[in-house]
Amino acid sequence: MEVLERHIYMANQIARNLQHEPDPPTAAADHIKLFWNARMLDMMYAHLDAGGDGLDAPAREALNQVRAS
Amino acid sequence: MTYQPPKDFGTPESKSDEHVTLTIDGQDVSVPAGTSIMRAAAEMGTDIPKLCATDMVNSFGSCRLCLVEIDGRRGTPASCTMPAEEGMVVKTQTERLKKLRRGVMELYISDHPLDCLTCSANGDCELQDQAANVGLRDVRYGYEGDNHLGLETDTSNPYFDFDPSKCIVCSRCVRACDEQQGTLALTIDSRGFASMVSAGTGEDDFFSSECVSCGACVQACPTATLQEKSVKEIGKPDKAVVTTCAYCGVGCSFRAEMRGEELVRMVPHKEGKANRGHSCVKGRFAYGYAHHGERVLNPMIRTSIDQPWQEVTWEEAFAHTASELKRIQAKYGKRSVGGITSSRCTNEETYLVQKLIRQGFGNNNVDTCARVCHSPTGYGLKTTFGTSAGTQDFDSVEETDVILVIGANPTDGHPVFASRMKRRLRGQDGRDPAGLIVVDPRQIDLVKSPNITADHHLQLRPGTNVAVLTAMAHVIVTEGLTDDAFIKERCDGDAFADWAAFVSDARNSPETLEAVTQVPADALRHAARLYATGGNAAIYYGLGVTEHSQGSSTVMAIANLAMATGNIGRRGVGVNPLRGQNNVQGACDMGSFPHELPGYRHISDETTRQQFEAEWGAPLDNQPGLRIPNMLDAAVEGDFKAIYIQGEDILQSDPNTQHVAAGLEAMECVIVHDLFLNETANYAHVFLPGSTFLEKNGTFTNAERRIQPVRKVMEPLNGLEDWQVTQRLAQEMGIDWTYAHPSDIMDEIARLTPTFAGVSFERLDEEGSLQWPVNDAAPDGTPIMHMDAFVRGKGKFVVTDYVPTDEKTGPRFPLYLTTGRILSQYNVGAQTRRTENTRWHEEDVLDIHPHDAEVRGIVDGDWVKLASRVGETTLRANVSERMAPGVVYTTFHHPTTQANVVTTDFSDWATNCPEYKVTAVQVSPSNGPSDWQQRYEDQAEQSRRVGAVTEAAE
Helix, strand or coil: CCHHHHHHHHHHHHHHHCCCCCCHHHHHHHHHHHHCCHHHHHHHHHHHHCCCCCCCHHHHHHHHHHHHC | CCCCCCCCCCCCCCCCCCEEEEEECCEEEEEECCCEHHHHHHHCCCCCCCCCCCCCCCCCCCCCCCECEECCCCCCCECCCCECCCCCEEECCCHHHHHHHHHHHHHHHCCCCCCHHHCCCCCCCHHHHHHHHCCCCCCCCCCCCCCCCCCCCECCCCCEEECHHHCCCCCHHHHHHHHHHCCCCEEEECCHHHCEEEECCCCCCCCCCCCCCCCHHHHHCCCCCEEEHHHHHHCCCCEEEEEECCCECCCCEEEEEEECCEEEEEEECCCCCCCCCCCCHHHHHCCHHHHCCCCCCCCEECCCCCCCEEECCHHHHHHHHHHHHHHHHHHHCHHHEEEEECCCCCHHHHHHHHHHHHHHHCCCCEEEHHHHCCHHHHHHHHHHCCCCCCCCCHHHHHHCCEEEEECCCHHHHCHHHHHHHHHHHCCCCCCCCCEEEEECCECCHHHEECCEECCEEECCCCCCHHHHHHHHHHHHHHCCCCCHHHHHHHECHHHHHHHHHHHHCHHHCHHHHHHHHCCCHHHHHHHHHHHHHCCCEEEEECHHHHCCCCHHHHHHHHHHHHHHCCCCCCCCCEEEECCCECCHHHHHHCCCCCCEECCCEECCCHHHHHHHHHHHCCCCCCCCCCCHHHHHHHHHCCCCCEEEEECCCHHHHCCCHHHHHHHHHCCCEEEEEECCCCCHHHHCCEEEECCCHHHCCEEEECCCCEEEEECCCCCCCCCCCHHHHHHHHHHHCCCCCCCCCHHHHHHHHHHHCHHHCCCCHHHHHHHCCEECCCECCECCCCCCCCCCCECCECECCCCCCCCCCCCCCCCCCCEEEEEECCCCCCCCCCCHHHCHHHHCCCCCEEEECHHHHHHCCCCCCCEEEEEECCCEEEEEEEECCCECCCEEEEECCCCCCCHHHCCCCCECCCCCCECCCCEEEEEEECCCCCHHHHHHHHHHHHHCCECCCCCCCC
16 A cells, blocks of 8 residues: 555554544544654545545545544 | 582472471471372471372372371371471371381382483482481392383473483372473373373374473483483583563563583572473473574674675674764664663663664654553553553462453463462362353363363454453443442552443443454353453453554453452452563663663653753653654654664564565664674674673563563673663763663662562562562552552543454455464574474464365465465465364464564554554465565575675575
């Protein structure tokens, strides 16, 4: 997997594993804030700006939340 | 310290709370009920002569040397088998006893060689001592009669010899193998005068028998019959220093027995609370790597990796490295450099490496090899219980009624703890044997071994741990087997209700999930009932749990099961991660992860960060740094340029070897700090030689959170202890560090980390070891956690929905590969491959089920190609029914196999821990090494050149 592809995969994986939390996108956003570094986030923000292909809806929402925080 | 053999009380300690008082030789002595007269006498300082008794095994009463007289009783009972009773009056030395003992001794000596002066046990022989103690002056029988004097010595084991001519048939070795190790490889063959100690069957020698070379028999032997070859070669030690083994996470305590600076032997320390006087073939014998010829002792540098290494002085090495790091940061930015700490190094060394990165490099680009093993344990246990650590001490297993082993192979990976577990599983403590549930795709040894048969072996399909555990939870909840009082008092009620509703759903029943897990529903139901209702139930797990796409979920599913059944917060229960390397726990505790400071406190936490900033006098980056895979990604993309790697071999141990190689190759300064030119060093520009655990002071923290001292027994061959190397590099970079001793570093850790507040080298010297948290609330440490409340307050049930891994089998890759380790080798093998342990395991092999082998035309011993979607390698096949059809298995101890060439990019969703345990593969016959292996070997050979460029070999 290329780096971007892997990060998209990881974001989706996080959102999917947290789908039973009371507020899944926020749970995923909190997780990403705790563990992801600026470099990974910058890459994902650029990807969101480019349309965010491949990101599932909850993962996309989580990343938007992280960006807004 | 002069050499003193450890005191032997003759029989094991009684654990009774009741005491009895008796009189021995006119002195009153009070001992726990059940204590033998022999031990009672030894505790007051009287050593009754003995030969067949030793406190590492139960009494046997065969040598008849330890006879005593008891007032009011007839005869002369053996003091080893006679328990002390209230009011007893005992005499240990009378004319009658003296005569009897001399008579016994005379018979022993009449069939024993009289070569004491040249015997390797001279001065350390119990037979010699007892002959002296009983005043033997004459052997009236002569030496002409039938005897055993000419028997041949069995030298087949690489570490010890068996000389039957010196054997007195006391059975101590047989009992040690049985009781202490639990392998039952030894027996007394034949009867009467023909009795002989025998390993395995009549056809076997020690090496070919089932003997696992743990050394217990050697330790138990009172004569030179079973003795270390090293003692024969060197002689008797002159001092002993207690230290901690540097192999697995059990953390055995050893006496390093020395003559001058030469290590004569390592003997397990009886007072060691992790191992209780036991050892395995690695810690006991496999220390030869410390003086192996391939060890690098001088620093080396080179400008590019296609050049040969140039040896330099330490000063040159530090100056060069510091200037490279500064140059790179100036050119590419502060975050262009980072480092990796090692679970093999001490707490103090690990702490310094992360401090160098945070304080000196000014970023949080620090990660550790625990990323690839137990990071899900940290995440999972912190989320559910509130702290990233196992809940019990090892002693706790003695009180366990049901043992659930999942994704761990203790007899190979954690052999000394496995022996303690096996004692409980065999009911050797006089109680009924504990129940055993094994959840593993392979038939590991514990499933069926001498006197042990698992009640249930749930042979699941790799990658379905969460489904199996959720199905167990389904049974426990729907059949009403939960501990409601515990849940109500100790756990978050809403979270429990959500979880209980989730697991009760029919889609999580064992019957529905059988299609996924391949575990028969009926067996799973029985196993779940046994776990929930069998009394104290404890879960032990290893990397077969963590190294999955859902590793963290599996850890939380385990925690859920323990909470639902009330199996937390007392002796005999709990959740117990078995850590791979010696200091995995410590490396995690010391702030090795990029998102947290020592003591598991997030880097974004203002208060904590300010504390560190004040102590270190430098501002700290408040954002998580790069993890190992991020560093490699960034390197490939050109904005990560330098890395300081202490004691790790990421090229061999991390997933997707080719990606790791590409990342390293893209960097401008790779600094490897290690004992040997490891695989990663093929891509290094600076090599800083490391020191072994024998050459430095510090502490390791084992799987039970036990902080134990590592003590220097010889000067470092390379001139510097590892913590000194890091300190000198930091100083060269202009950081003002002035640690004079690792104890100064521990003092700083204690100042900054609440769970370590009460830890110091002084306390450790007094106590032997301490289990964190050690603070005002628990001044003597914490053997069992979460006793009255969970660290996080209320225990949190977490819904763990089974999400299948995306690594799927299909027509091209129809088999699942899973990986693990073997007893004689350790991790990437850097140490054990440089010892005689390779005689037990010379190469990695591929275990494959006979059916899978047959349809591919593979017979035992064939070269086979192992291919995944990522890469391929070759190795030899081992056809074995331990495997389930459809699953193959290999170890990763040898660099030429490169098992991680085939493992994939998939990783745990929460922590990025790689999914080593599930790879879809195909296996096919092969002629020999793959192109990749050949290219790799060539590159490695080229890269390890030192000095002037040499002519290529023809």
